[in-house]
Amino acid sequence: xxxxxxxxxxxxxxxxxxxEIGKGLAEKGHQIHFITYRQPVRLDSFQENVFYxxxxxxxxxxxxxxxxETALASKLVDVIKYENLDLLHVHYAIPHAAVAYMAKKILxxxxxxxxxxxxxxxxxxxxxxxxxxxxPVVAFSINKSDGITAVSDxxxxxxxxHFDIKKEIKVIPNFxxxxxxxxxxxxxxxxxxxxxxxxxxTHVSNFRKVKRVEDVIHIFKAVYDKIPCxxxxxxxxxxxxxxxxxxxDIGLCHEIRFLGKQDAVEELLAIxxxxxxxxxxxxxxxxxxxxxxxxxxxxxxxxxxxxxxxxHGETGFxxxxxxxxxxxxxxxxxxxxxxxxxxxxxxxxxxxQRYDIKHVLPLYEKFYLEILENEVHKTTTA
Numbered sequence: 001x002x003x004x005x006x007x008x009x010x011x012x013x014x015x016x017x018x019x020e021i022g023k024g025l026a027e028k029g030h031q032i033h034f035i036t037y038r039q040p041v042r043l044d045s046f047q048e049n050v051f052y053x054x055x056x057x058x059x060x061x062x063x064x065x066x067x068x069e070t071a072l073a074s075k076l077v078d079v080i081k082y083e084n085l086d087l088l089h090v091h092y093a094i095p096h097a098a099v100a101y102m103a104k105k106i107l108x109x110x111x112x113x114x115x116x117x118x119x120x121x122x123x124x125x126x127x128x129x130x131x132x133x134x135x136p137v138v139a140f141s142i143n144k145s146d147g148i149t150a151v152s153d154x155x156x157x158x159x160x161x162h163f164d165i166k167k168e169i170k171v172i173p174n175f176x177x178x179x180x181x182x183x184x185x186x187x188x189x190x191x192x193x194x195x196x197x198x199x200x201x202t203h204v205s206n207f208r209k210v211k212r213v214e215d216v217i218h219i220f221k222a223v224y225d226k227i228p229c230x231x232x233x234x235x236x237x238x239x240x241x242x243x244x245x246x247x248x249d250i251g252l253c254h255e256i257r258f259l260g261k262q263d264a265v266e267e268l269l270a271i272x273x274x275x276x277x278x279x280x281x282x283x284x285x286x287x288x289x290x291x292x293x294x295x296x297x298x299x300x301x302x303x304x305x306x307x308x309x310x311x312h313g314e315t316g317f318x319x320x321x322x323x324x325x326x327x328x329x330x331x332x333x334x335x336x337x338x339x340x341x342x343x344x345x346x347x348x349x350x351x352x353q354r355y356d357i358k359h360v361l362p363l364y365e366k367f368y369l370e371i372l373e374n375e376v377h378k379t380t381t382a
Contacts, residue, residue, distance in 0.1 A: 001368060002031045004079060006072070006100065007091040009040040010206075014121040016286065017151070017174050018091040019043050024177075024361045026050045035079055037068065044263065053079050069095045069102075076103035080114050087368055089117045093125070094134055097141035104144075115371050118145040120169070122283025122304070125159050139163040147371040149364075152305030155283040170367060173308075174284045175360035176352055181266050181293035183349075190271035193257070199229040199335045202272040202296070204265060204287040205279075207237025212301075214239075215278040215324050217246050217256070219299070222328030224255060227335050231256045232268055269294040273341065274331055277301070277310075280321050285309045289355055292348035297341060299331050309355075315348040 003025065007018035019042035022032040026049035034040060035053045043052065057071035076099065079085065088103075090096035097118040107114055118141070125138070142148055142165055149172045150156040156169045194200055201220055205211035213233070220231045233243070233256065240258070247253045262268060269275070275291035277300040284305040288298045292309070298316035300306050312318040317330035334341050 001025075001087060001372075002033070002083060002085045003368070004033045004035055004076070004083075004085045004088045005091070006035050006076070006088065006096045007040065009034075009036045009038040009043075014091045014119075014123075015040055016042055017121070018089075018119075020175070020177060020357065021089070021361070021364060022050065023047060024357055025365070028361070028365070031083075033079055033083055033085065035072070035075055037072075041261075041263070051083070069099050072096075073099045073102045073106070076100065077106050080107060081110075081112065085114060087115050087117065087372060089119065089368075091119045092121060092123070093118060093138045093141050097145055098137050101141055101144045113375065115146040115375050116144075117147040117149065117368065117371060118142060119172075120148065120150045120155055120159055120283075122151070122155055122281070125155060125162065125283070135163070139165070143167060146375065147367060149367065151284045152308055154305045154308065158283075158304075172363045172367065173355055173360060174286045174289065175355045175357040176289055176293045177357045178293060178353070181269070181290050181352075183295045184267075184270045186267060186270045189267065193232070193271065194230050196228065199223075199227055199273045200232060200271055201229055201274045201276055201331070202232045202234065202268060202291070203276045204234040204290075205237070205277075206235055207239040207243065209239060210280045211237075211239070212278045212280050212321070213243050214246055215322065215327070216276050217243060217250065217252075218324045219276055219278065219328045219331060220256070221250055221252060222324070223331050223335065224252065226332050229255070229273075229335070232259055232272070233257065234259050234262050234265055234268060236260050265290065266294065269296055272296045274299060274334060275316075276327070276331070277306070278319075278321070278324070278327060279303065279306070282306050289352055293352040295345035295349045297334050297344035297348055299327050299334075309351070311347070311351060315344055315351050 005022045008015045019040040026032045033051045037055045055072050055075045057068045090100045100116045148169045151174050203216045269291050275296045275298045277288050282304040298310045300310050301321045302318035310316050319326045
């Protein structure tokens with residue numbers, strides 16, 4: 001198959017998943033075309049069967065903002081026509097599914113039909129989509145997609161609750177590539193960060209308010225008062241300045257490292273003793289899954305898809321959003337008991353293995369083929 005993939009080319013979960021889907025399909029012989037405004041961060045080396053098409057939008061005095069959606073629609077039409085794509089897979093309902101519909105209608109006027117698969121990742125449903133300014137477009141673009149997937153049962157339920165969706169939503173979960181994410185011996189690296197054997201807590205996010213990074217700091221403070229430990233904060237975003245100020249206020253800057261955006265996050269997870277994810281909203285929890293693949297127990301909130309990934313009392317603990325006290329107590333419970341920590345780490349790995357890319361990628365292939373077969377059937381019976 002020749003497949004076009006549209007995503008945000010960022011460190012966020014949707015961009016990571018979209019890129020890894022494409023790379024995995026390319027390894028299986030499919031021809032993959034990424035179409036976006038910047039090369040995706042996980043598309044960091046040459047790979048056979050992978051192509052990248054940059055979308056350029058230009059500033060004009062008439063526009064306050066460059067019309068990216070129009071530029072993307074035009075680029076999609078161009079790539080679909082001249083690369084002869086079989087199917088378009090877009091990640092996020094807006095703007096990508098909406099733009100894909102525009103491109104589809106342009107192509108249809110020229111006698112060319114392209115089926116569109118839309119994957120819902122969370123923000124387009126739980127945050128942006130519920131804004132009255134965007135809701136009609138979200139619902140319309142989902143219903144006009146030829147196939148719809150969601151990354152968790154929780155997200156599927158939320159979509160059906162908030163929008164009048166006429167089509168079936170297939171749940172295909174996020175996944176893990178165990179060639180990259182696995183427990184490796186990085187003792188020399190760990191000693192550089194925790195020279196006296198301190199426990200290492202880790203958090204990975206895009207530092208938006210919904211990630212509740214301030215809760216991570218308060219959890220760490222409570223743990224630090226009981227157990228010698230360090231905190232690694234991986235990622236960057238709008239809340240970073242506030243979090244840095246909070247670290248200064250509580251006097252723990254010397255124990256907390258802001259590492260920014262990291263490509264080799266698996267090396268940092270390999271030296272971690274505990275992963276902390278107290279998000280206010282989380283459609284799946286890919287960062288937690290990556291930690292679990294490295295045998296790291298997880299302390300998280302119990303929202304969205306997190307209970308599907310982090311099994312309470314087996315791979316870590318779940319708490320209500322904002323219950324910093326309980327999260328800290330559970331963190332201490334794990335870190336003080338080496339046997340419990342080892343058991344949770346082993347369970348975390350077993351749970352993560354259920355989401356191995358080897359199991360999930362065929363689900364996408366099968367879904368693509370079903371969509372293509374449906375289109376052929378419609379054409380032959382029309």
